Amino acid sequence: MSLKSFGAKIFASYIRKKIDKWASQPEATQQKVFRELIEKGKNTKFGQDHDFKNIKTYKDFTQKVPIRDYEELRFYVDKMVAGEVDVLWPGKPLYYAKTSGTTSGAKYIPLTKDSMPAHINAARNAILCYIDETGNAKFVDGKMIFLQGSPEMDEKNGVKLGRLSGIVAHYVPAYLQKNRMPSWKTNCIEDWETKVDAIVEETIHEDMSVISGIPSWVQMYFERLQQKTGKKVGELFPNFNLFIYGGVHYEPYRAKFENLIGRRVASIELYPASEGFFAFQDKQNEKGMLLQLDSGMFYEFIRSDEFFEENPKRLTIGDVEKGVNYVIIVSTNAGLWGYNMGDTIQFTSLKPYRVIVSGRIKHYISAFGEHVIGKEVEEAMQEAMRSTKARISEFTVAPQITPENDELPYHEWFIEFEEEPENMDEFHRILEKTLQEQNSYYFDLIEGKILQPLKITTIPRGGFNHYMKSIGKLGGQFKLARLSNDRKIAEVLEENLRKYNK
Template sequence: MSLKSFAAKIFASVVRKKIDVWASKPIETQQQVFQEIIAKAAHTAFGKDHHFSQIRTHQKFVENVPIRDYEELRNYIDRMVSGEENILWPGKPLYYAKTAGTTSGAKYIPITKDSMPSHIEAARNAILCYIHDTGKSEFVDGKMIFLQGSPELHEKNGVKLGRLSGIVAHYVPAYLLKNRMPSWETNCIEDWEAKVDAIVDETTKEDMSVISGIPSWVQMYFERLKEKTGKKVGDIFPNFNLFIYGGVNYEPYRSRFENLIGRKVASIELYPASEGFFAFQDKQEDHGMLLQLNSGIFYEFVKADEFFSEKPQRILLDKVEIGVNYVMIISSNAGLWAYNLGDTIQFTSVEPFKVIVSGRIKHYISAFGEHVIAKEVEESLQAAVKETNAEIGEFTVAPQINPEGEELPYHEWFIEFEREPKDLNTFAGIIDKTLQEQNSYYQDLIKGNILQRLKITAVPKNTFKSYMKSIGKLGGQNKLPRLSNDRIIAEKLKEII
């Protein structure tokens, strides 16, 4: 065991104990965060407009501060981006994480001096918890790759901006710099396909032990490795034993990954976003992610099926239930207040509080009142993959409201198979049956002859890559929506096919 590996185990034990302290008193921890961020922002423009000086309780906060998404908070953010100080948080932000907007161009998510450390520490702590949980630390001696956006930053009125993953790249600890891949120059390549090719060239002969990134883009890297060498990824990198991911559910990709690697590898799921680092998987036997309660983020939750009502109830941790679909609302030391991330989560545990991401409040299918969410779709697909030994590359689902002739409407699944099932009709039947078991609304519509059983459109290889490229979102942190309540993506895919 190397000195670095030995030290990692000691450090992991220290960090785990600190996590256990705040995790064991979650309500008190969150109340302290609430009081601290309200007090610190009381003299900002937002704090004055919403009478923060009068807020002592959560109920008063609910009365004074309505739920907003980015567009509804934009008038404050625009003032900040134009150079004004003390708008959402004291002073100016440290960075803006620039992300692709949906309705009005780019979004600028503030990252402050107070919020930046939590992005770094949570990622670090996820790895340290893995070490403490498994006793395995040898991987720290190998090379580690993080597939991410370019670390090149620009400046806007005195504040640096870039992609979150690029910003975080500037905070890699000194003791990891020699282990980190790819090189700075390669990381700065903007064209994703050229970047992946360069990463393949740099890493093929290295001793890779940890690989991290969004599964769909890591899969592309693995496929390029196999094309270049003719070998399984696990043979190229015999010491590769840890995959770290976030952004999308790994399960639909798992069988394809294990085929490409040639064996199973341990994995850690993260829940990072430009708005904050919210949770990470802290135990291998538990797929729930530990909610980060001491990171300057105050959480509220609204039941997803009540979210669009006139006055949805905003509850705190002491009222949440396991297995219920909630929209997660955050207020933070980045200056985001009662902010709707758009994510839906479910609690898997309340001692301690652990979550899974179940989807997006805007990414669902309810064209007929079925309220189908991403978690249900992914688990239904996984059941079919497991039973038929198929392999999935990528997929998305959309409603077909106006089919030709006398057909009933249906859900259309666009699937890019790496290995097709022997019988596509059987495959579709397993998905449909599992979906009905999970979603009673969908089951009622099928049984009531409002909908017919779902249909699968098997698309050619690289169709989804072509789609993402056509909208300028190939690679990096960009993710394909699993579900749409319209046919915008579906029709574009049909054109590509």
């Protein structure tokens, strides 16, 4: 055992004890965070506008601070980006994480001196929890790759801005710098396909032990490795035994990954976002990720089926239940207050609090009141693949509200298969059956002949990458929406299919 791996085990045990301490006192931990946030924010412009000096209780907070999304908070963000100080948080931010916006173009999410450590420590702690649980620290001596955005940054009025993954690249600990790949020069390549090819060249002869990134883009890296060498990834990298991912669920990709690798490897799921690093998988055999209650973020939750009501009930950590779909609301030490980031979560455990990401409040299908969410379509896909031994590269689902020839409406599944099922009818049957079992509204609409069963449209190999490239979102920080309530994605895919079939 190397000195580095021995030290990692000792440090892992220490960190696990610290985590267990705050995780065993969830409500007290969140109350402490709440008080600290209000105290720190009371002299900012936002704090003065919302009478923070008279906020003594959570009830006071809910009466003075409404739920807002980025567009509704933009008045304050624009002042901050223009160079004003003490707007949402004392002083100026350290960085802005630039993300894709909806109606406003680019969004600028602040990262502060207070919030930045949580982004770094959570990723580190996820690995340390894995080491403490499994005793496996050997991988720290091998090479590690983090597929991420360019670390090069621009500047706005004295504050640097860039993609979150690129910002975080500046904080890789010194003891990992020697092991970290790709090189800085390669990491700065903007074009994703060029970058992946360069990463392949740099890593192909290295002893890779940890690989990290959004599954869909790591998949592209693995495919390029296999195309170049004709070998399985696990054969190229015999010591590769840990895959770290976030952004999307791994399960729909697992079968294809195991085929590309040639074996199963351990994995750790993360829940990072520009707004905060919210959770990470702390146990290999427990479903869900440990919610970070002690990281400068105060959480509120609103049931997703009540979210669009006029005054939905706001809940704190002590009020939540397992298995309920909640919109997650955060107030943070980066200066976000009552902020709706658009994600929905479900609790898988309350002792300690573990969550899964179930989807996006805006990414669902409810053209007829069915309210199908991301978790449901992903679990249906997993069951269909498991039962038929099919493998997929990617998929998305959209409603077809006005089909031709007086047909009933339906959900259309666009699927790019890595390996098609031997019996497509059986694959379709299981997909439909599993979705109906999970969603009673969908079941009732099928039974009542309001909807007809789903239809599958097969996308040719590389079709989704082509789609992402066509909209300027091919790369490690972008992910495809699993669900849409309209046909914007579907129409582009259909147009590409028409061109392909000519």
